[in-house]
Amino acid sequence: VTDRSDAARLDEVSPLGHTRERFVVPEGVVYLDGNSLGALPVRVAERLGQVVAEEWGEGLIRSWNALPSGAGRWMELSRRVAARIAPLVGADADDVHVGDSTSVSLFKTMVAAARLRPDRRVLVVEPSTFPTDGYVASGVADLLGLELRWCDPADPLAAVDDDVALLSLTHVDFRTGAMYDLPAVTAGAQARRALVQWDLCHSAGAVPVDLAASGADLAVGCTYKYLNGGPGSPAFTWVSPRLQAEARQPITGWMGHASPFAMARDYEPAAGIRHWASGTPPVLALSALDCALEVFADLTMAQVRQASLSLTDLFIRLLDERLPDLDIVTPREHERRGSQVSFRHAQAYGVVQALIARGVIGDFRQIGDDDSSSSGIARFGFAPLYVRHVDVYDAVEHLEAVLAGEEYADPAYSTRNAVT
Numbered sequence: 001v002t003d004r005s006d007a008a009r010l011d012e013v014s015p016l017g018h019t020r021e022r023f024v025v026p027e028g029v030v031y032l033d034g035n036s037l038g039a040l041p042v043r044v045a046e047r048l049g050q051v052v053a054e055e056w057g058e059g060l061i062r063s064w065n066a067l068p069s070g071a072g073r074w075m076e077l078s079r080r081v082a083a084r085i086a087p088l089v090g091a092d093a094d095d096v097h098v099g100d101s102t103s104v105s106l107f108k109t110m111v112a113a114a115r116l117r118p119d120r121r122v123l124v125v126e127p128s129t130f131p132t133d134g135y136v137a138s139g140v141a142d143l144l145g146l147e148l149r150w151c152d153p154a155d156p157l158a159a160v161d162d163d164v165a166l167l168s169l170t171h172v173d174f175r176t177g178a179m180y181d182l183p184a185v186t187a188g189a190q191a192r193r194a195l196v197q198w199d200l201c202h203s204a205g206a207v208p209v210d211l212a213a214s215g216a217d218l219a220v221g222c223t224y225k226y227l228n229g230g231p232g233s234p235a236f237t238w239v240s241p242r243l244q245a246e247a248r249q250p251i252t253g254w255m256g257h258a259s260p261f262a263m264a265r266d267y268e269p270a271a272g273i274r275h276w277a278s279g280t281p282p283v284l285a286l287s288a289l290d291c292a293l294e295v296f297a298d299l300t301m302a303q304v305r306q307a308s309l310s311l312t313d314l315f316i317r318l319l320d321e322r323l324p325d326l327d328i329v330t331p332r333e334h335e336r337r338g339s340q341v342s343f344r345h346a347q348a349y350g351v352v353q354a355l356i357a358r359g360v361i362g363d364f365r366q367i368g369d370d371d372s373s374s375s376g377i378a379r380f381g382f383a384p385l386y387v388r389h390v391d392v393y394d395a396v397e398h399l400e401a402v403l404a405g406e407e408y409a410d411p412a413y414s415t416r417n418a419v420t
């Protein structure tokens, strides 16, 4: 690719060349932050309007049992959404619960895992994981009197001994985009009788994952990144069918009761994955997510992966050619790369802000504890359903200009925004 028309030709042959029209992408914006907040699918605004006006406004409480349109009922919504997510992560719909935040889902799965291994005292987490995973693990360890052990991200299995109840890892690292070999790590930890949990926030909808075939135990993932469910949309939890009869989640609310409207005094868990529900499902958020997931209905994850690798390959190749001094921290091997590319820079915060000022939206993530420093990682996510090869080309052109003109040094970027 030596000029923009070469990039345009790659878009013509991409298996996802036709899916960008399913999204609202503002004019003049190159959106490389779908790994943080996915773009708005075109049909969601109308659907939400209808849910509010008809299902809530007209149907009122009746919509829990039957919608005014006759198409379904609110009580089924979270099962419907689970059925849309399941094939994207290699799961059966009956093994997926949707409805809490990722953090709450992590709490539920970590407590359940610890209870499944009562003879073991250790939870293993890697130190560079997304902070909420470590924070929740530390809260669970505190609550249950367990030890939290940090592993070497390069060799997590070295920390797994006979005292480990759970190894909890993020499949694709949120800073570097590095991806673990999920089946191999799962098998390695299970050989030591530890349970394995995967955080799929940066995987679901971007890279193929086959939870059932990998034999994993537990997984959680958010839906507001590559699944485009909207800000704060509910997370999903997967529990291996091997464990469901035995596994007990700790937030024993009425929606996970075998018979919520029996209003019984004592808790009796619902059968199967329904036990993982706790409170009233977030109907508006689930409705938006249900509609957003329609964009995947006719796609395979193999197509998504092919398009994603083509985009990240092009970005890396253009950076290598034009900005060879950049410190790219994302693995170059396909099998170790998620759907993002990141580089370190002494002024990474300013670089990202200067790009945003030019309409190229990525983001900045800190490394270490010095939050006064603008050094860190500039991160670019390639959501293959709406990012094109020409966007990659344009982003690199802008990046060259930002670096050549030292636009990152603008004093306006010396104070960080709350969300970076």
Ligand SMILES: Cc1ncc(COP(=O)(O)O)c(C=O)c1O
Binding pocket: 101, 102, 103, 104, 130, 132, 133, 170, 174, 199, 201, 202, 222, 235
């Ligand atoms: C790997 C990972 N886990 C968890 C979260 C966030 O958790 P929650 O959905 O509870 O905000 C993120 C958010 O970016 C993430 O990247």
